[in-house]
Each structure stands twice: as C-alpha cells, then as structure tokens.
Amino acid sequence: MTAYDDLMVFQRETEAxxxxxxxxxxxxxxxxxxxxxxxxxxxxxxxEGVLHARRTDPRLGEWLAAAEAPDEVAGANLRHIRRSYERNARVPGRLAAALARETSRAQGIWAEARKAEDVAAFLPTLREVVSLKREEGQAVAQGGDPYDALLHDYEPGTSSAELSAMFGALRPRLVALRDAIREAPKGPKLDGLFDEEKQLALSRECALAFGYDLARGRIDRAVHPFSSGSGSDVRITTRTNPEDPFNCLYSTIHEVGHATYEQGIDPIHALTPLGQGASMGVHESQSRIYENQLGRSQAFCHWLFGRMRDLFGDFGIADEETFYRAANRVHEGFIRTEADEVQYNLHVLLRFDLEQALMRGDLMAEDLEAAWNDRFLADFGYAVDRPSNGMLQDVHWSAGLFGYFPTYTLGNVYAGCLHRALREAVPGLDARLARGDAGAAVDWLRERLQRHGGLREPRETVVHAIGGEPSEEPLLGYLEAKFGALYGL
Amino acid sequence: MTAYDDLMVFQRETEAxxxxxxxxxxxxxxxxxxxxxxxxxxxxxxxEGVLHARRTDPRLGEWLAAAEAPDEVAGANLRHIRRSYERNARVPGRLAAALARETSRAQGIWAEARKAEDVAAFLPTLREVVSLKREEGQAVAQGGDPYDALLHDYEPGTSSAELSAMFGALRPRLVALRDAIREAPKGPKLDGLFDEEKQLALSRECALAFGYDLARGRIDRAVHPFSSGSGSDVRITTRTNPEDPFNCLYSTIHEVGHATYEQGIDPIHALTPLGQGASMGVHESQSRIYENQLGRSQAFCHWLFGRMRDLFGDFGIADEETFYRAANRVHEGFIRTEADEVQYNLHVLLRFDLEQALMRGDLMAEDLEAAWNDRFLADFGYAVDRPSNGMLQDVHWSAGLFGYFPTYTLGNVYAGCLHRALREAVPGLDARLARGDAGAAVDWLRERLQRHGGLREPRETVVHAIGGEPSEEPLLGYLEAKFGALYGL
Structure with a gap:
C-alpha cells in the first residue's frame, strides 16, 4: 500500500x-x-463531528506529504483532498465551532424575523455571522482576499474580480432588456386549477425525458425542491401548486439537471472527491440548461402543450405558440427563486455586490436593508414592499453561505456557453425536443461534461466541454434573441 | 467534568x-x-467502522475505570457500557472482521440456497459461520459457556440452563394441546379478497388504538414488517396480502408493540444505553402481548369484526364469535413467522435446541437437516416437505444470530406473566377492548415496564412490572384455557 492508497481508503470512507x-x-x-x-x-x-474529525485528521497531512500521483485521476484526487485539508486546517477549532453554533441558531432567528417582517430582530445575529465569516475568510485567505477565500468553498479557481468583470457586462444589457419588456404588452397566463397528482405524473414524464434514472433515484414531495446524493442514490424532490403547474414541472426539470449530472459521472469516480459535480457553478449550469435553454425552448414547449391539454383539458391557452409565451412570461416579482430568465440574474448580482461589501466591511448590517432596496429599485424598476420580499427572503446569509450566490449566475453564464456549443454539435435538436425527447442534449452534456465529475477545475470543466473560453456573451445573445422575439422588441 | 460526564458525552454521540x-x-x-x-x-x-471504533475506543476503558455512579441511572448506564466494552474488547479485531465479512456473504448464499431448495449449497458457509461464532462465544465466555456468551448479546443475565428448564416445561404441554386440537373440528376461515388500501387504513386505526404516536413515527410498506429506531423517531413497516387481512393487521399490532415500547421510554434516557428496550425478550413480550393476549382477545376481535364488516362487507363469517375463532385458527404449517399461538413456541424450541447443539459441537452442519426434520415430525405431527419449509426458512443462522431464537419464546413467557398481572390490575379491560380501545392496557404496560427502558436487567424489568417471579405457567394456563374453549377440548 502506497501513501496514496492509504489516503484513498480513508477518503472513500469519509465520502461514504x-x-x-x-x-x-x-x-x-x-x-x-x-x-x-x-x-x-x-x-x-x-x-458532523465524525466528518469534521476525519477532514482535519493529522494523518491526512502525512499521507498528502508522502503521496505521489501515478496518473491524472490520482492527481485530481490529491488536489481536492489537499485543498479541503489545508482549508480546514487554517480554521481554528474554536472558530469552526462558533460558526456551526451561530449559523444553526441564526436560521431559526431569520425564519422568525422573516415571518414577522422584522429586520431589526435579525440584525444582531446577522452582524455576528458576518463577523465570524469575515474571520474565517481571513484565516483561510492568509493575506489574500477573504471574500475570494469563501467563494472558493463553492467555486474553486474563480476570483471575485473575474466574476465582477463578467457580471458588470451582464447587468446593463439585462436591465435594458427588462426595461424594453416592461414597455411591451404583457405575456399570456395559464388559467385554471391543475390536478396535483396529474402534475406529479407529468413531471415524472419530464424527468424521464431528461434522462433521470429512477433505478438510482426517486422523486418525492417536499416544501422546497432539491437534489440530494451522488453516485447510485440521487434523489430529487418537487412540490405542487394547483394554480401553477409550471412550478412543479420546471422545478422538477431543474432538479433533474442536478441529479442527472451526479448520475452521469463515471462510476470509477464513485465515493471519491471526483464523484461529485465540479462546483456549484457547473452544477447550476446543468440545472439551468435543462430548465431554461431546453425545457423552456419553443420546441419543448410545443410538446408540453400537447401533453398538458391531454391531461388537463382547456386552461385558457389557445395554441402551442401562446403556451410557449406563457412558459416564458416576464413578470414583476420580488423573489429570486420565482424569477424569469431575464430578471433572475439581476437578483443574484444584487446579492453578490452586497455580500462582498458586507464581507469587506464596506457595508454595515444596519445599512443592508436600505442598500438592498435602493439597488432593487434601480435594477428592477419597482420598489420592495416588505422585508420578506427584500433582504429577508433568502436563507443563505443566515446559514453563513457567503460566496454562494454568484455561482447561480456563473451557472447561467456557463449554461449559455454550453447551449451554444450544444446547438452547433447537435443540429437536429429541436425536432427531438418537439417530440418531448431531450435525450440527444443530455447525451451530449453527459459525454462532454457530466461524466468527468470533479476531474478538472470548474472553469476547465466548461472549457473542455465547449472547446473554448467561457464568456457572458452567449447567455446575453440567447436572452436578447429569445425575449426580443417573444416580446416583439 | 467527571469521568462519568466525559463518558456519557462520548456515549450519547455513539448512541446518536x-x-x-x-x-x-x-x-x-x-x-x-x-x-x-x-x-x-x-x-x-x-x-459500522466508526461505530466499532467508538465501541472499542481505549478511552472507554479509562473512563470506566475512573467513573463513579452518583445514582441508579448512572449505575445502570455504567453497567451497560461496561458490559458492551468488555465484550467487544474480548473479540480480536481479526475475528470481528471475519464475522462481518462471512455473515454478510452468507446471507446472499442462504437466500439463493433457499430459493433453489439446495441445502448442500448452504452447508459450507453455515459451517464457516458456526465455526466463527463458536470462536467468538469462546472468546467472550473466557472459560464459561460459549452459547451463553452469545445469548447474552440479546438477553443479558439469562442462561441456557434456565431457559432449558423453562422450555422443558412448555414443550410437552404445547405438544399435548396441539395434539388435542388436531383431533377437533377445524376452525373457520375468512373468504374473499380484501382491498389492500383498506387493510392499511384499518391497520393504521389499530396502531392508534394501541397507542402508537405518529408524530414520532410512521408506517410504511416493506417486504418484512419491522420496527426501527428509538426515542422520538420510531418507525414501523407492514405488508398486505389481498387474501389474508390478518397478516397486515396483526403484524402491524405486533410492530406497534415494539414501537410503543421504544416511544414509551422516559425521555430522560434518550440517546443513552437506557433509552432502548431492556432486551430482545422483553421487547418481544410487548409485541406479543399486543398482538395476541390483547389483539387476538375475544373482546378486541368482536370490535374488529364490526370494523371489518364496515370496510369489507361480507367475507363469509356470520358473527363476531366465529370471527374470533377465525383470528385464532390453529392450522398446519411449516413457517415460524406464520404460526398460530399454540405452535409458535414449538418452532422456537426446535431452533433453540439445534443451535445449542451446533454451538457446542454436538451436531454437525451436515446432520442439521435430518435433525430438524425428525424433531419437526415429532413435535408437529407432520413432515417437512422441502428445505425452504425447514432448516432454510429463517435468516438468523446465516446472519450469525445464534442465541437470538430463544428470546422469542422467553418474550411469550414474559407476555403471559404480564397479561396475568395486567388482568388483575385492570379489571374492566375487556369492556374497553370491545370498543377497540387498548389504551388502559398500554398505559399499564407503559407505567409498569416500558418507561424504564434499560434501567434494570431484563428479568428484573419483568419482576418489577409483575411484582413477582416470572414463570411459564401463566402462558400455558392462558393458552390451555383459551384454545380449550375455542376448540371445545
């Protein structure tokens, strides 16, 4: 047994x-x-105590010092394990414990404050979480940028400067697109009540159309949709709303994007650091391309309209083209998770800028609400009406997940790049989508990206898949073309 | 922090x-x-690796050496932890690993052999498991009886000699009762198909009638009924057969006996060694008294008949008294888990004697089938027709669970004692059972036995509950009276 072998035996147990x-x-x-x-x-x-002890076990340091990588896979495993070990070793036990305690406590306080629309009740604990996370970021950064250190927990190899440049190019064109759409006539809406069991049956059909393997997964109902697990046990949840079948259908397709990514990773990587998606951003690229570029495409919507008419009868939509417009309706709203494709990234960009300012000490917790509301009005054109529709809406900050938000938009940017490459590589895709078959797209994504898991760094994973450098241009081009046509701009 | 405090912090995590x-x-x-x-x-x-490491952690030895018990609860915790630690410390790591590997492998081989009716295919692995378990028993017994050492894993404080005396008194009277019933006219049977969803609804109703708390549990379907978990998360499973609603109903009530025992333990014992049932035998006393002495009582059967008529209409049973006889029908059969109250313990006694002989080297694996079939014919009066109805029917031996079987009958003996004491303490019980309400019985059992969990040794748990010494006499008296009346003997 070499040091690498010993390390991997230990690591596989930790992964399990x-x-x-x-x-x-x-x-x-x-x-x-x-x-x-x-x-x-x-x-x-x-x-969690067992996992923490294993992730900071001093034997890891010894094995890492002695281990040699015989090949690319071993090299990638060592890279992952080393990064995680060194990161955790830099965080004092006292700080890790305080963070665990405070973020656990904060979530209850946040939930109460949101329910009561009471920002003041949340501020003391937010201040404490911000302070602890800054301390953590500084400890991990060792003189570098503390926000970047936190960002690397979700998106290794990316910097906030890089993201700011990319997002800076997105924002004005998204605001301009949103402005133009507000001037255009509103899009159509579904009308009626939709049997929830039938919604679940159709969402299951969609899950299968997008390649979800139910022999290694399952679909259940939960308050929030999510995907959970890796390897041969990757489960998703969905929810239903009798007035809004799109909620169930598109959150299912979104989670199927996450889940098929995990299911699509080469089994040789199972229970190793490579047996999971490369990063949050790359993960989100899969869920978003499934949900939006494919699931909300004209072709797939045409198929979906037929299936929905079969199941639900008349719901106030005359034809498949009107249905396509309904599925892509741009609407006023305050909640990120309910936003359309045009406004979604504006929500994320707002949080990205504010959380950087909090982490760098440029914004105090007590000034957050005003900063949020000003920025929202500027970017969306309407004012936040209450805290649960503003700075209290997301769980992330109370949970200490600073650095997480930008991966949502990075995922959309990657999805834009992947979509452009996919369309070039698979010319007949629309004809298949119009038959409710996303298999060709899933196969391409699996072959080019999903099967490699964490073998390459996140950005390199996308570079390898698209055969070039990622940029925000494909996403912007896609959105401007699609919504320009939909709203006759 | 005293040594006892340190020990209990560690132990609570292990229990979790x-x-x-x-x-x-x-x-x-x-x-x-x-x-x-x-x-x-x-x-x-x-x-399992994490649990094994914690259960043999050398710090346990140090804490146990230094710990003092300030009160009865602490004394009981120390007793449990010390017994488990000393037991595990006596088993060499090599043997523990070989047992885990061999019993895991053996279960697949046993399942295949049972399907193929192929005893020869099972013998090599049975031989190996027997050999490893004998070695384990010898290591733990340290000069004492190796079978008793294994028995103590399930029933601490009991000896095979004690059980043999008790079971020796049971066997002739059970055989005589069975003989007499075979001469009498057969009991009535239900006739028809029973909607499986309605069976589940009724079994849920029965679970609630027997005190199962669904806020801290749930009922699901599984191939085999079981109860799982302790404290505030105790789940049960059940199964349905359209031709046999008793299977679903009585297996549910049986598992509810196990589950309410766990749910009924004083919360101060949660996540400590006292926060679980005292032993397998005491556990089985709860499941069996719920299922048989209460669930198959004349009074409860009368209520159940009404509910079943409401739900299923006519199923070939004219009145509640005929229904009571159907629910207690003594029938020929080979399978322990499907046996009626009269024959059930004869199945267990057979296994108890044979597994002792295997463990003590008095019976070789290759002679097991003949020994099983001879004994079965003698006790039951009809011959085993195939191995899956004989020595291949139960999972226990392939899983290495030698010493487990006798706890089933010990549980029935305890149930007999508890039932006698319960009837004396709660005179109006039948009137309540006849309204489908087992609450008074459950309350008595909870107060006298369940809430104490593992505070006392198993036998002492029963002594405390009944206020006297347990014996097989109440069970025999109950069976002879009940089935004497049912079959007009």
Missing amino acids: LGQVMGRLGWDQETVMPPGAAEQRADEMAAL | LGQVMGRLGWDQETVMPPGAAEQRADEMAAL
Whole structure:
C-alpha cells in the first residue's frame, strides 16, 4: 500500500459518511416524523463531528506529504483532498465551532424575523455571522482576499474580480432588456386549477425525458425542491401548486439537471472527491440548461402543450405558440427563486455586490436593508414592499453561505456557453425536443461534461466541454434573441 | 467534568450514530432506489467502522475505570457500557472482521440456497459461520459457556440452563394441546379478497388504538414488517396480502408493540444505553402481548369484526364469535413467522435446541437437516416437505444470530406473566377492548415496564412490572384455557 492508497481508503470512507449525511438531510425534508426534529439534530451533529474529525485528521497531512500521483485521476484526487485539508486546517477549532453554533441558531432567528417582517430582530445575529465569516475568510485567505477565500468553498479557481468583470457586462444589457419588456404588452397566463397528482405524473414524464434514472433515484414531495446524493442514490424532490403547474414541472426539470449530472459521472469516480459535480457553478449550469435553454425552448414547449391539454383539458391557452409565451412570461416579482430568465440574474448580482461589501466591511448590517432596496429599485424598476420580499427572503446569509450566490449566475453564464456549443454539435435538436425527447442534449452534456465529475477545475470543466473560453456573451445573445422575439422588441 | 460526564458525552454521540445506522436500515427496506444497494453497503460499512471504533475506543476503558455512579441511572448506564466494552474488547479485531465479512456473504448464499431448495449449497458457509461464532462465544465466555456468551448479546443475565428448564416445561404441554386440537373440528376461515388500501387504513386505526404516536413515527410498506429506531423517531413497516387481512393487521399490532415500547421510554434516557428496550425478550413480550393476549382477545376481535364488516362487507363469517375463532385458527404449517399461538413456541424450541447443539459441537452442519426434520415430525405431527419449509426458512443462522431464537419464546413467557398481572390490575379491560380501545392496557404496560427502558436487567424489568417471579405457567394456563374453549377440548 502506497501513501496514496492509504489516503484513498480513508477518503472513500469519509465520502461514504458524507453520503450518509445527505440521506439524513433528505429524510428530514421528506419523511421524518415531525416530532423527531430535536433528536435528528443530535444525530446530525454526531455525524458532523465524525466528518469534521476525519477532514482535519493529522494523518491526512502525512499521507498528502508522502503521496505521489501515478496518473491524472490520482492527481485530481490529491488536489481536492489537499485543498479541503489545508482549508480546514487554517480554521481554528474554536472558530469552526462558533460558526456551526451561530449559523444553526441564526436560521431559526431569520425564519422568525422573516415571518414577522422584522429586520431589526435579525440584525444582531446577522452582524455576528458576518463577523465570524469575515474571520474565517481571513484565516483561510492568509493575506489574500477573504471574500475570494469563501467563494472558493463553492467555486474553486474563480476570483471575485473575474466574476465582477463578467457580471458588470451582464447587468446593463439585462436591465435594458427588462426595461424594453416592461414597455411591451404583457405575456399570456395559464388559467385554471391543475390536478396535483396529474402534475406529479407529468413531471415524472419530464424527468424521464431528461434522462433521470429512477433505478438510482426517486422523486418525492417536499416544501422546497432539491437534489440530494451522488453516485447510485440521487434523489430529487418537487412540490405542487394547483394554480401553477409550471412550478412543479420546471422545478422538477431543474432538479433533474442536478441529479442527472451526479448520475452521469463515471462510476470509477464513485465515493471519491471526483464523484461529485465540479462546483456549484457547473452544477447550476446543468440545472439551468435543462430548465431554461431546453425545457423552456419553443420546441419543448410545443410538446408540453400537447401533453398538458391531454391531461388537463382547456386552461385558457389557445395554441402551442401562446403556451410557449406563457412558459416564458416576464413578470414583476420580488423573489429570486420565482424569477424569469431575464430578471433572475439581476437578483443574484444584487446579492453578490452586497455580500462582498458586507464581507469587506464596506457595508454595515444596519445599512443592508436600505442598500438592498435602493439597488432593487434601480435594477428592477419597482420598489420592495416588505422585508420578506427584500433582504429577508433568502436563507443563505443566515446559514453563513457567503460566496454562494454568484455561482447561480456563473451557472447561467456557463449554461449559455454550453447551449451554444450544444446547438452547433447537435443540429437536429429541436425536432427531438418537439417530440418531448431531450435525450440527444443530455447525451451530449453527459459525454462532454457530466461524466468527468470533479476531474478538472470548474472553469476547465466548461472549457473542455465547449472547446473554448467561457464568456457572458452567449447567455446575453440567447436572452436578447429569445425575449426580443417573444416580446416583439 | 467527571469521568462519568466525559463518558456519557462520548456515549450519547455513539448512541446518536447508532440511530443513524437504524435510519439507513429503514431507508434500505422502504424507499431506497433498487440500484443503490452496492453503494449503500459501502455507506453502512463506513458507519459500522466508526461505530466499532467508538465501541472499542481505549478511552472507554479509562473512563470506566475512573467513573463513579452518583445514582441508579448512572449505575445502570455504567453497567451497560461496561458490559458492551468488555465484550467487544474480548473479540480480536481479526475475528470481528471475519464475522462481518462471512455473515454478510452468507446471507446472499442462504437466500439463493433457499430459493433453489439446495441445502448442500448452504452447508459450507453455515459451517464457516458456526465455526466463527463458536470462536467468538469462546472468546467472550473466557472459560464459561460459549452459547451463553452469545445469548447474552440479546438477553443479558439469562442462561441456557434456565431457559432449558423453562422450555422443558412448555414443550410437552404445547405438544399435548396441539395434539388435542388436531383431533377437533377445524376452525373457520375468512373468504374473499380484501382491498389492500383498506387493510392499511384499518391497520393504521389499530396502531392508534394501541397507542402508537405518529408524530414520532410512521408506517410504511416493506417486504418484512419491522420496527426501527428509538426515542422520538420510531418507525414501523407492514405488508398486505389481498387474501389474508390478518397478516397486515396483526403484524402491524405486533410492530406497534415494539414501537410503543421504544416511544414509551422516559425521555430522560434518550440517546443513552437506557433509552432502548431492556432486551430482545422483553421487547418481544410487548409485541406479543399486543398482538395476541390483547389483539387476538375475544373482546378486541368482536370490535374488529364490526370494523371489518364496515370496510369489507361480507367475507363469509356470520358473527363476531366465529370471527374470533377465525383470528385464532390453529392450522398446519411449516413457517415460524406464520404460526398460530399454540405452535409458535414449538418452532422456537426446535431452533433453540439445534443451535445449542451446533454451538457446542454436538451436531454437525451436515446432520442439521435430518435433525430438524425428525424433531419437526415429532413435535408437529407432520413432515417437512422441502428445505425452504425447514432448516432454510429463517435468516438468523446465516446472519450469525445464534442465541437470538430463544428470546422469542422467553418474550411469550414474559407476555403471559404480564397479561396475568395486567388482568388483575385492570379489571374492566375487556369492556374497553370491545370498543377497540387498548389504551388502559398500554398505559399499564407503559407505567409498569416500558418507561424504564434499560434501567434494570431484563428479568428484573419483568419482576418489577409483575411484582413477582416470572414463570411459564401463566402462558400455558392462558393458552390451555383459551384454545380449550375455542376448540371445545
């Protein structure tokens, strides 16, 4: 046994225990009895303790010092393990414990504050979380940029400067597109009540059309849609709203994007650091291309209209082209997760700029609400009406997930690049989508990107897939062309 | 922090991780995607490794040496932890690993052999498991009886000599009762097909009638009924057969007995060694008294008949008294888990004697089939027709669970004692059972036995509950009276 072999035996067990933690999370959100919450917290804390001890185990340092990489796969595994070990070793145990305690506590306080529309009740704990995360960022950055250090937890190899340049190019053209659409006649809406069991049946049909393997997954209902697990046990959840079948259908297709990415990774990487998506941004590129560039395409919408008419009868939409416009309706709204393709990234850009300012000490927690509301009005053209529609809407900051938000828009940018390359590589795609078959697109994504898992750095993963450098241009071009046509701009 | 405090912090985490293992087992049997089996084995092996390391952690020895018990609860915790630690410390790591590997392998081989009715295919692996378990028993017994050492894994404080005396008194009277019933006219049977959703609804109603708390539990379908978990997350499973609603109803009530025992333990014992049932035998006393002495009582059957007529209409049973006889019908059969109250313990006694002989080297694996079939004919009066109805029917021996079988009958003996005491303490019980209300019985059991969890040794748990010494006499008296009346003997 070489040092690398010893390291990987240990690492595989750690990865397996990480999967167990994922199962507990899934269980908690889907099937756990309501009275079990407190005991479950103890169970997860015990398992988290085991995982933390393994991720900071001094033997990792010894193995890493002695290990040599015989090939590309081994090199990538060492890179992942080394990064994680060194990162964790830089965070004092006292700080890690304080963060775990404070972010756990903060989530309850945030949920209460959101319900009560009470920003002031959230500020003390937000201040504390910001302070601890800044301390963590500084500890990890070792003189570098603390925000970038946190960003690397979700998107290794990316810098906030790079993202700011990319996002800076996005923002004015998205605002201009939004402005133009506001001047145009409003898009059509579905009208009626949609049987929830039929919604679930159709969302299952869509999941299969997008390549989800139910022998290695399952679909359940939960309050929030999510994908959970890697390898041969990747489960998704969805939800239904009798007035809005798009919620169920497109959140399912979105989660299927995440889930088929995990399912599509080469099994030789199972239970290693390469057996998961390359980063949050690359993950989001898969969920968004499935949901939007494919799932909300004209061709797929035409097929979907037929299936929905079969299942639900008349719902106030005369033809497939009107249906396509309804599925892509741009609407006023405050909530990021409910936003259309045009406005979604404006939500993310707002958070990205504000969280950088918080982390760098340029914005104080008590000034966040005003900063949020000013920026929102400038970018969206209408004013935030209450905190739950503004700075209290997302869980991320109370959970300490600073650096996470930009990966959403980076994922959309990557999805734009992948979509352009996909269309060039698979010319007959629309004819297939119009038959409800996304298989050719999924196959291309699997072959070019998904199967490699974490083998390459996130950006390199996309470069390899598209055969060139990623930029925001394909996403902007796609949005301007699609919504220009939809709204006759 | 005293040594006892340190020990209990560590122990609570171990107990929490043990609960996590239980959740994985539940998940595997109910909701796991079929393609996830191999990865799940890796996940459970990793968690088992963590648990094994904690259960043999040298710090336990140090804490145990230094810890003092300030009160009865602490004394009981120390007793449990010390017994488990000393037991595990006596088993060499090499032997523990070989046992884990061989019993895991053996279960697949056993399942195949049972399907193929091929005893010879099972013998080599049975020989190996027997040899490893004998070695383990010898290591743990340290000069004492190796079978007793294994028995103590399930029933601490009991000896095979004690059980043999008790079971020796049971056997002739059970055989005589069975003989007499065979001479009498056969009992009535239900006739028809029973909607499976309605069976599940009725079994849920029965679960609630027997005190199952669904806020801290849930009911799902699985191939085999089981109860899983402790504290505030105790789940049960059931199954349905359209021709046999009793299977669903009584297996549910049985599992509710196990589950309410766990749910009924004082929350101060949660995530400690006292926060679980006292032993397998005491556990089985709860499941069996719920299922048989209460669930198959004349009074409860009268209520159940009414509910079944409401739900299923006519099923060939004219009145509640005929229904009571149908629910207690003694029938020829080969399978322990399907046996009636009269014959059930004869199945267990057979296995108890044969597994002792295997463990003590008095019976070789290759002679097991003949020994099984001879004994079966003698006790049951009809011959085993094929191995899956004989020595290949149960999973226990392939899983290495030698010493487990006798706890089933010990549980029935305890149930007999508890039932006698319950009837004396709660005189109006039948009137309540006849209204489908088992609450008074459950309350008595909870107060006298369940809430104490593992505070006392198993036998002492029963002594405390009944206020006297347990014996086989109440069970025999109950069976002879009940079935004497049912069959006009």
